[in-house]
Amino acid sequence: MNNNIEKIEDFYKHKFNSLPLTFENELGHFNVFKRGTTKIKSIKFGRRDxxxxxxxxxxxxxxxxxxTIQSDKYVLLISDPLVPYSWETLEENLGGYYCIFSxxxxxxxxxxxKYPLFKLDAKKAFILTEQNVLEIENIYERMFKExxxxxxxxxDVLRNLVLELIHYTMRLDPKFLSNKSADTNINITTKFNEILQRQFPIESPYQRVELKAPSDFSSILNIHTNHLNKTLKSTTGxxxxxxxxxxxxxxxxALLKHTSWTISDIAYALKFEETSHFISFFKKHFKQTPKKFRDSIK
Known part of the structure; x- marks a missing residue:
């Protein structure tokens, strides 16, 4: 067994000899690729990060x-950082698609x-029908377009497409049935995320988010703030x-990268009462001031 863990940087250096230009400034990485119908080397057993x-x-x-599973035609493989995997090619001409994300x-x-697909003992390889392949290829093609x-x-759209692919995969296995004991927590988490995401993107410096404190969200969900916190802790950690x-x-x-708004405008839009509070918040998360970050990407 190969105990070395392949990092995402190693993947790019091995395959392309360089990292994507935007890699260093990303909060989380995603990319999608198409495999040509050419000979593909077997992959050594091991974990990736x-x-x-x-x-x-x-x-x-x-x-x-x-x-171990053998596929004679089509298979969907879920590669999880916690689970080592490998494959052996049994013929020369292979094709397909894959996406990677940190x-x-x-x-x-x-x-x-939180999804059972990513439990340690979950099934990771799914034999596909021709119809499955057509539907999954459609998701990958939309990823390329986006x-x-x-x-x-x-x-944000790409995150939704990855989730669509995850849910499609889980529907392939009857074991991924509803767990009633977890349904309530998942529903609360889903509704919370919908309410949170609904405030974004901010498209004008005069547009200001309304909901920011935990109590703002628990009030809309009609549950106690402590209950909301306990639920989110159990589903998201x-x-x-x-x-x-x-x-x-x-x-x-996003606003620092893609708008010319002043730091004060951004602070106001994100419901900070003082610009200094926003600067302190940003430094806590990114170890630099908003101005320094904006200057670094010019």
Missing amino acids: FFKISLLKGKMKIHYSEK KDFFFDSMDIR IESTYIYKY KTTSQIIANRFAQEAI
Whole structure:
């Protein structure tokens, strides 16, 4: 067994000899690729520090954890940083698609490990029908279209497409049935995230978010603030305040990158009573001032 963990930087240096130009300034990384119908080398058994979802075409043998599965035509492979895997090619001409994303790609507003697909003992390889392949290819093609777009918030769309692919995968296995004991917590988490995300993107310096404190959200959800915090902690591993703060930090980065608004304008839009409070908040998250960050990306 190979005990070395491949980092996302290693993946790029091995495959392309360089990192993407925007890699250093990203809060969370995502990319999507298409495999050509050429000979693909087998991958050594080991772990990676990033997630990867692969649509693989052709005859191959896949190993993950202590399991082995052989695919004669089509398989969808979920690569999890916690689970070592490898595959052996059994024919020369293979094709398909794959996307990779870091654990920070979803920030703290969504913990994909709440889904049973990402449990340590979960099934990771799914044999596909022709119809499955057509539908999954459609998701990947939409990813390609979106990542090439100039839409400022395209990574929000890409996160949704990754979630669509995750949910599609879970529907392939009857074991991923509703767990009634967890339904209530998941519903509360989903509603909380919907309310939080609904405030963004901010499109004008005169537009100001209305909901910022945990009590703002618990009031709308008609539950106690402590109950909301306990629920989010169980489903995401983060407190209500942490999730809110990280989403506001994400929006601050977007506004600094993609607008010419003053620091004061951004502070106001994000509901900071004083610009100095926003600067302190930003420094706590990114170890630099908003001005220094903006200057570094010019």
